[in-house]
Amino acid sequence: MTRPTRTINKLHFEDLSAGRFEDLSLALVYRLRRWQDIHHDGRTGADDGVDIRAIEAASDNSLRVWFVQCKRYGTFTAADAKAAVRAAVGKTAVPPDVMLLIVGCDVTLATRTAYEQAAADAGIQMAILWTASKLEAMLYADHPDLLFSYFGVSLVRQERKREDDLRRTLAMKRKMARVFPHDYKPKVVIHSIDDEHYPEVDVAGNGRISSWFRVEFAGHYHAGIEVYLNIEHIIVDRIDGAWAEVGFGANGLDIDIQPEEAFANTRYDVVKVFTIGRIPFKNIFEIDEDGDEYYREPHLYCRFVDHGTPYELVLRREVDGYKEFHPDGRFPFENRDSRNSEQPAEDDSAVP
Structure with a gap:
């Protein structure tokens, strides 16, 4: 008899408002590096194509500029990726060292390739892409507090349930014996x-x-x-x-x-x-x-x-x-x- 597999429902980033998605992105980015400075320009609505700007204090004491774009889209195409790069560098004389594109869906290899190529053509040294599956893995593995804050998913409750289930199973095993x-x-x-x-x-x-x-x-x-x-x-x-x-x-x-x-x-x-x-x-x-x-x-x-x-x-x-x-x-x-x-x-x- 085949047993069904128990799964955890996929996180629906598209259900967050655009502002809330940016807040989640900021919380994740804030924990990513040791920042000299970080600004959430997207909150004011006058971001000039960049939702989050940050300056990283690298281990060699150099400073690296990051531009972060947050796109809470249901689908994200190669054309969207190129447009995001153009919007990020369109009003700056010097491109950032790093561009991080955070999207609320998964993308194809063609879209990822188009994004990396567009960033390289714009003079950006490093292009990073976080998709929905990446965000979900980060939240479950490293940021359970954010998982609960933004989606109401408590890993503590799940862990306690597993512990309670184990205790009950062992008690039933002893009773059956x-x-x-x-x-x-x-x-x-x-x-x-x-x-x-x-x-x-x-x-x-x-x-x-x-x-x-x-x-x-x-x-x-x-x-x-x-x-x-x-x-x-x-x-x-x-x-x-x-x-x-x-x-x-x-x-x-x-x-x-x-x-x-x-x-x-x-x-x-x-x-x-x-x-x-x-x-x-x-x-x-x-x-x-x-x-x-x-x-x-x-x-x-x-x-x-x-x-x-x-x-x-x-x-x-x-x-x-x-x-x-x-x-x-x-x-x-x-x-x-x-x-x-x-x-x-x-x-x-x-x-x-």
Whole structure:
């Protein structure tokens, strides 16, 4: 079962006002060097094409003049870059030593090249370009205070949440080890935390599983617990190890035919396997160890957040061995006679 990747939303610099974007740029530039002097001319509106002017006190005691242009654009082209250089040097007799162009979007290589060439043609010794991705990396890596001030993103809160999640995971791991000691394999009732049907039967529809059901506890793994879902037969290709569930009916075997007989003289071995669902600790909200008048056995209340199930992974394991068959190696049973073992196995692992 493929797990979705958790991401942090992209920062939207275009949502800042032009003035606020310049303020953010000034804050970043101010921390960049040891400045002899720095002016935010863009705030007054009479900047003569230069939003920030600064004089750097270099390590050799020389002074370098910086011109900074801030462009909060949704897109920024090569023509825009050339225009920014012309505006910066158009009203000065001596070009700056360094020009820094800060834009609120990402740019193409052609735009970057055009900017650097235009700056060189204008006599500027060094041309620097900060794009949206560069700004975002700087804010997350080096300036979390500015990240919070301008975008309300608190890395402190995220760090505390990670710490709280870790504490909760370890506490749940200890609880599971106590409730399910080694070689103890009771029946377990799994509930969705959104279940409203128990103890009545939940007739699942629309491709979802029931909001509560009984399974047998199978054991522990590093990130959670395992439960037995069923026992079934699979066929395993001797050439590449790909496997498929043995299907019956349309595009499958006749119900009266035993799989061992059907594949006796083929490239496939028939293996009897447990279907095992792995429930990570993070998906287990709470456990009722004593159960109730209907089922006096442990009840687990879980978040059904992985494809509408509590399982981060559903795999197959040999009944009489330890070999596991991962979903990535699965192929449709109806392709058993036509599949090419040189091609990668099809992954339809979203279906247990």
